[in-house]
Amino acid sequence: MTPVRPDPLSALGTPSGIPSWISSARAEALEDAVFFSGAALCQLHLVFERVDVPHALLRDRLALRAAEACVALSGRPERAGELRDALHLLRPGDLPGPAGETCLAWRRAAERPVSIKALGRALPAFEPGQIATWLDAGKGAPVTRAAMALEAVLREAPRAEIAGLILADAALAQSLSWDHLVPLLATGLKRADLRKQGDDLRFACHRALIASAVEGVRLSTDLARRAAHLKAVAPKLRAKASGEAVEMFLTCDAIAASALPLPDRAARRLCDRLVDLGAVRELTGRDTFRLYGV
Numbered sequence: 340m341t342p343v344r345p346d347p348l349s350a351l352g353t354p355s356g357i358p359s360w361i362s363s364a365r366a367e368a369l370e371d372a373v374f375f376s377g378a379a380l381c382q383l384h385l386v387f388e389r390v391d392v393p394h395a396l397l398r399d400r401l402a403l404r405a406a407e408a409c410v411a412l413s414g415r416p417e418r419a420g421e422l423r424d425a426l427h428l429l430r431p432g433d434l435p436g437p438a439g440e441t442c443l444a445w446r447r448a449a450e451r452p453v454s455i456k457a458l459g460r461a462l463p464a465f466e467p468g469q470i471a472t473w474l475d476a477g478k479g480a481p482v483t484r485a486a487m488a489l490e491a492v493l494r495e496a497p498r499a500e501i502a503g504l505i506l507a508d509a510a511l512a513q514s515l516s517w518d519h520l521v522p523l524l525a526t527g528l529k530r531a532d533l534r535k536q537g538d539d540l541r542f543a544c545h546r547a548l549i550a551s552a553v554e555g556v557r558l559s560t561d562l563a564r565r566a567a568h569l570k571a572v573a574p575k576l577r578a579k580a581s582g583e584a585v586e587m588f589l590t591c592d593a594i595a596a597s598a599l600p601l602p603d604r605a606a607r608r609l610c611d612r613l614v615d616l617g618a619v620r621e622l623t624g625r626d627t628f629r630l631y632g633v
Contacts, residue, residue: 357382357556364549369538372545376482379552384515386559393566396633397559398449398519399592405508405522406442409501412530413437420623423593423630441501445522448505452518458509462502473506474513481514482548485524486541493533500533507544523551565633569618578609588613593622593630 361379366372386392403419410417417425417438425439426446435443448461458474459467473495477487488510492503504525512520527547535543566589573585580600587594596606610631613619622630 357553361549362553366546366549369542369545372542372549373480373482376545376548376552379549379556380481380515382556383521383552384517386556387517389559389563391567392559392563393589393633394519395450395590396566396588396592397555397562398521399446399590400558400562401522401526401555402445402449403442403592405504405525406438406445408525409441409445409504410438412500412525412533413441423622424628427593427595427598427630428628444501444505445525448509448520449522450519453509453512453520458506461505465499465502470506473502474510477510481511482544483541484514485511486544489524489533489544490536490540503533504528511548521555523548523555526554527551562633565618569613569633572613572616572618575616576609576612578605581609584609588619588631588633591632593632595628595630 357379361375361382364371364375364379366375387394403422406422407417407419410422415438422438422442425435426442429435429439444461448458451457451460455467455471455474458470459465462470473488473491476491477484479487485507489503489507492499492506496502505520507524508522509520511523512518524544524547527550528543532540532543532547569585569588573582576585578584578601584599584601584606587599596610597603599606599609601609610619610621610629613631614621619631619633622632
C-alpha cells in the first residue's frame with residue numbers, strides 16, 4: 340500500500356487556516372515580533388503550496404489593498420472603488436492619474452515573477468541598475484533584507500515610498516524563494532514607520548507582516564471558496580469562450596464586461612448569469628460601467 344502523504348494544513352481545518360495564537364499576537368519587543376512574523380509568514384508560505392487557491396487573483400487583490408494603503412499614506416481620498424475605476428474605465432489615450440498610477444504600479448509588480456525587468460516595468464521612473472542596487476541592499480534574514488531595501492530607497496529618494504515598499508516586498512519574496520512578489524508591507528506600515536531606520540524600521544516591518552500575512556491567509560480562504568464555486572458552475576455556462584472568461588475572473592480582481600472575449604451583449608449576459616449563480620459579484624453598485632469580480 341502506498342502511504343498517503345499528510346497534508347501540512349489538514350490540522351488547521353481549512354485550506355488556509357491560521358492558529359489563533361498568531362492572529363491574536365501582540366509583539367511588544369523585537370524578539371517577539373521576529374517570532375510571530377516568522378510564524379505568520381510560514382502559514383502564508385503553506386498557502387502558496389495549495390492548488391485550490393487562485394494565486395494570481397490573491398496577488399491582484401492584495402495589490403489593490405497595497406495601492407489603497409499607499410494612496411491613503413499620501414493623503415489622497417481614493418479608495419478601492421475609485422482605484423478600480425481608474426484602471427478599468429480608462430479610454431484609449433487617457434492617463435490614470437496619481438492614484439491610478441499607484442494601483443497600476445502594484446498590479447504590475449505582482450503579476451509577473453520577480454525580476455529586475457518586471458520591477459522596472461512597475462517603476463519606470465527608476466533605472467534598472469538603481470532598482471538592482473536597492474533590491475540587493477539588505478543581507479540576512481528575509482524581513483531584515485526587506486527593511487534594508489526599504490531604508491535604502493527612502494535614504495536616496497525620500498518621496499519614493501511606493502518604490503520602497505514594492506522593492507521591500509520584492510526582497511522579501513526573493514529571500515523566501517517565492518516566484519512572485521506578494522504585496523504585504525504597505526498595508527501594515529504607518530507613515531511614521533517610513534521615517535524609521537535600523538532596528539526600529541525592522542521592528543515595524545515585523546509587526547506589519549504579522550497583521551498583513553494573517554490577513555493574506557484569511558483572504559486566501561475566502562478566494563479558494565469562491566473560486567471553487569465559480570469552477571463548479573462553469574459547466575452551466577453556454578456562451579462561447581465562457582471558459583476563457585472564467586479564467587479571467589480567476590486571475591483578476593475586477594473585470595469590465597467589455598474586457599471579456601465575447602460580444603458586448605453576450606458578455607453582459609454572461610456576467611449577469613454569473614451574478615445570479617452567486618459565482619461573481621458586481622463591485623460598483625452602479626447601473627452602468629459595472630465591474631465584476633470573484
